[in-house]
Each structure stands twice: as structure tokens, then as C-alpha cells.
Amino acid sequence: MPLIDMPLEQLYQYQGRNPLPTDFDEYWEQGLHEMKLTNAQVELVPSSFQVPHAECFHLYYTGVRGARIHAKYVRPKHVQRPHPAIISFHGYTGRSSDWSELLSYASLGIAVFAMDCRGQGGLSEDVGNVKGTTHNGHIIRGLDSKPEDLLFRHIFLDAVQLAGLAMNRTEIDPNRIGVIGGSQGGGLALACAALEPRIRRVSSYYPFLSDYQRVWEMDLAKDAYQELRSYFRQFDPQHTRKEAIFTRLGYIDIQHLAPRIEAEVLMAVGLMDTICPPSTQFAAYNKIKAPKSLELYPDFGHEHLPCFQDKTMQFLLKM
Structure with missing residues (x-):
């Protein structure tokens, strides 16, 4: 098998390169405290798109620092309440x-919340x-x-806040x-699962935002x-602040959040x-202490992974 990264046996042992800030836990506790003090001012607006078996809404709420965040909310009709829900997140700039x-x-009786990341391609x-x-x-x-x-601090907190808003709805089983x-x-x-311990299941494929220093050292600081x-x-053309910069990025490095996850995790990696x-993804996966499983795609990159969405659905149906 061709390699663009470490051999597989090394990937399963890899623990990441990016520095961990010394006050990392305090940083996120303060962030969560700020989020909890934010008046969400939730607004639910029926969408012009409607179908017989579900109701479709635009959900707006106020996140940290005052940004109005948008999510799509699809609520199944004619199902037992409270019912389960999933929260979906999109790719970078999308x-x-x-x-x-x-x-x-929704056809399976599961509600869906799909968040637009602030300032990217959606309505948040x-x-x-400005x-x-x-x-x-x-x-x-x-x-x-x-x-x-850091803007990704706010985006992480937007995700956690949406999870909490979903859990507080009477039609949703928290x-x-x-x-x-x-x-x-x-x-x-x-x-989101790391910062909201009530989440029960996570399906994540080729996760971004992990082990920034490793990306840079591999000369792959391109594309995303x-x-x-x-x-x-x-x-910083002469890299005089390199250590400080990567340490600052450590606050928004998901590998450092991974040990906090309590939910069961299904993850997919294209080698x-x-x-x-792959090593940046394994840096996060290897730190997850909760029940977890990994689907490997040896010949695939950052692209559609055959059958993984089907496996995700089966995985989530067991919530």
C-alpha cells in the first residue's frame, strides 16, 4: 500500500505534535461559562420547503459575542415523543x-439540526x-x-450551545x-461531544482542526x-514565534479535547x-478514552468514503 504518512502500526501509537496550553481546561471552562450566560433568544421560522412527513424550520439563536447563528431544524411528524435527534456539521467554508x-x-423518526458555522457559507x-x-x-x-x-473557540461553543438547545426541546429525548x-x-x-458530556454518539470522518504543527511539518499547510x-x-517569516503560535492554536486543537469525550465514537480515516x-486524525482518535471504533479506507483521501454514511445511520439508530 502506498504511504503519504506513517505506517499504520505507527499511526495507532501516534500522540500528536501540537503543544497543549497549560491552562487548556480552564480556558474551556471559562468558554462554557460565557456560553451559559448568553441569552440565546431562540427564533423558530417555518421554511418555505416542507414535506408531508416532517416539518422544516430555520432556527436562529445568539451565540457568544452576540453573533446570530442559523441552523436548519427538521422535525419528524407522527412519531412518538420525545424522540432522538442528531446535530450535523458541515465542511470548512461550506x-x-x-x-x-x-x-x-426524519423518515426514521429522528430530528435533525444542521448548523451553519459563523461567517462561512451559510446564514450565520x-x-x-462587521x-x-x-x-x-x-x-x-x-x-x-x-x-x-480565537474564532474557532466561538464556533466550537456555537456547536455546544445548539446541542443544549436541542436537548431542552420538549419533543427531543435529551x-x-x-x-x-x-x-x-x-x-x-x-x-461538541467533548464539551457536552450528555451527547451519546459521534460519527466523524476525516476530522479537520487537529495537530496543526504536524500538518505544517509535513508541508501540507495548503488547501484547507x-x-x-x-x-x-x-x-512571522523567520518563525521567531513558532512555538507561541502553535501553542496558541493548541486551544482549538481537537486532539486535546478528545480525552473529555464520553460518547461512543465511530470514526473513518482515508489513509x-x-x-x-491521517496522523493528525489518529492524534485525536488515539486520545479518545470512550468506546470507539475506526473504519479505515486505505486507498481513499479526502473524498466520499463508500458505505460510511450507511454505517453511520446504523450506528445512530442504536442510540
């Missing part, structure tokens, strides 16, 4: 799935300096400010909540991680992935 893609779970705001979209550059957004100004996603969505699914390369070229290198 947006939530089309309504029609969310209906397969980025309120840094309201609206910033689309990308989000890994390095806030890197030269205080650690609590003990049967799952999170799913690929790439950025896979990273957010793991982060291009902004790391651009940041060093523009703002030819040059967008999110």
Missing part, C-alpha cells in the same frame, strides 16, 4: 446540507468587526489577540443525541490549512488523505 439531504433521518454571522461573512481564514482569526478571541460531520464537521462533532502557511509568510493527514 454550509448546512440541503433540506432534502436531512430527510432520511461573523460579528468580529456583520456578515468572512468565509475563510478562521483558523488564524484572533491568533494575534487574546486566546479567548438522552438520545448524536453528532455527525466530515472534515471541519468531523472536528466539530468531536469538539493554507492559512497556516500564509500566516507564517506574512506575519491517502493529503488535506487532513
